[in-house]
């Protein structure tokens with residue numbers, strides 16, 4: 001794996017992104033380089049996602065949202081209040097790739113493949129993909145994450161519609177409604193041929209006991225069915241609460257008269273109904289699928305129908321949509337099909353359109369995404385509390401990497417959090433992402449945000465380990481201090497090396513402001529604003545005045561000065577906070593002060 005290479009500042013003047021928009025949020029001061037996403041979370045509480053804003057350039061102009069599949073008017077209205085909306089349906093993959101480079105956001109349903117090529121073609125402009133529905137199997141989440149693109153979905157608005165469609169298919173299948181309808185329309189009257197089976201008293205196995213599955217279970221119980229469910233991740237008490245027993249996969253297969261599928265399509269669920277599993281089913285079982293076509297091996301289903309294992313199937317979804325008209329499965333007499341209509345009610349489509357439009361507009365505005373699928377969500381109250389620590393984390397990362405000497409590759413970073421909070425009560429993902437951002441951004445051209453931080457670190461061979469140092473104090477404050485150490489490197493400022501040979505910087509928050517409190521083994525105290533000059537000097541009178549007057553001569557304002565020493569009149573490290581960047585000449589003059597042994601200028 002490639003290392004981060006030599007940390008030479010590529011373009012110091014653009015590294016700190018001070019021109020990014022300041023948003024009218026309480027968080028703006030802490031996140032000048034980020035967009036924030038506030039919105040109500042369905043499970044209660046407000047959650048925030050932080051994402052770097054290259055779409056920020058769109059703040060002066062309206063951002064552009066490409067709506068690639070039909071979205072209800074209510075959603076389009078919401079989008080148009082904030083963005084230029086390009087409704088281009090039925091784009092070919094090539095047309096989508098061409099258009100995407102002009103778009104800040106993309107909204108799709110299940111019919112558009114948002115693959116790696118789409119993200120690559122966006123040239124970094126695409127910041128949000130909104131999936132107007134639940135299933136995100138048509139979006140390449142890894143590619144989205146690698147490109148720092150947030151993916152949001154609308155997970156709740158079509159639940160009832162999908163459950164109702166499942167029940168509609170269940171009843172229609174059991175009573176041959178579709179086949180009988182076609183027969184009557186063909187001028188026949190075949191009352192004996194279309195004798196059905198009853199639902200009452202039969203066992204229904206709900207496979208996937210999530211939002212849709214549990215709504216199907218509730219309704220099926222109302223029809224007098226005995227409902228069991230299989231879901232390796234569902235809590236038993238939720239099932240018990242609606243009178244459903246959770247059973248193993250094999251037990252569900254062996255006992256069900258009807259099986260209704262409600263799991264997502266993932267590598268683990270792909271073709272989970274196949275020759276082997278059909279063979280375990282009760283003869284004459286009936287299957288409903290409103291989840292995803294790919295969870296069934298469709299050729300195996302045709303065999304199971306022909307062998308009489310499966311009496312009937314009702315399918316809303318297919319491994320390839322639309323399926324080939326000549327498909328044996330679609331044409332099978334005992335199979336009822338609909339063209340992926342589960343979410344297609346007026347009510348659900350309006351709800352989904354509003355849900356996804358709010359999420360996408362919120363994201364583009366710098367507010368929140370409660371339904372992000374490729375980033376950890378941080379509850380609002382935690383974020384408010386962590387705000388100054390987030391700033392501290394990023395700045396410590398920036399300082400540490402700038403202390404690395406040319407020629408050293410940054411590969412190993414150790415972060416220690418001193419806290420009196422219990423591990424369960426202290427989520428470090430946000431802080432880790434910000435430290436990663438601080439380390440990587442100054443020495444590369446990538447933007448790092450909460451979406452892509454871990455991926456970017458891994459890709460660059462940067463291993464970040466974390467430890468908590470548990471303190472006795474009050475858990476009221478989330479953190480006492482953060483220490484960032486970079487191992488196996490040399491430093492351009494030797495005093496930054498710890499006794500154990502790592503570059504070490506440590507900071508804490510004082511009165512809401514991040515401070516640098518340790519460099520190597522020297523205690524300092526300098527507010528992390530503007531830039532910093534670190535000097536190691538012989539501890540003697542007049543040093544502060546000498547350096548201060550060099551800076552004063554060119555009107556560089558000193559915001560803070562602090563001296564940390566090992567012992568009086570021995571070595572000391574002076575940390576000087578400056579509001580402006582000193583000229584090369586002034587820095588050279590500082591370096592020439594006889595008592596100064598080494599110094600470094602660091603940008604925050």
Ligand SMILES: NC(=O)c1ccc[n+]([C@@H]2O[C@H](COP(=O)([O-])OP(=O)(O)OC[C@H]3O[C@@H](n4cnc5c(N)ncnc54)[C@H](O)[C@@H]3O)[C@@H](O)[C@H]2O)c1
Pocket residue numbers: 134135136155158159162207208209210211212213230231232233234262263264265268269290291292316317340341342343344
């Ligand atoms: N036909 C449609 O128009 C339509 C509409 C809405 C949803 N859907 C599909 O329905 C499915 C369920 O949607 P949801 O909103 O209920 O999602 P959900 O995330 O709420 O529920 C999915 C459930 O599946 C479970 N699961 C995961 N792996 C499993 C496995 N191997 N075996 C059994 N269960 C497993 C999960 O634990 C979860 O409880 C998704 O595939 C979604 O795309 C289709």
Ligand SMILES: O=C(O)[C@H](O)COP(=O)(O)O
Pocket residue numbers: 109110111132133134135136158340342343344
């Ligand atoms: O996953 C979903 O939300 C459903 O399959 C609906 O898909 P659609 O938006 O394409 O109707």
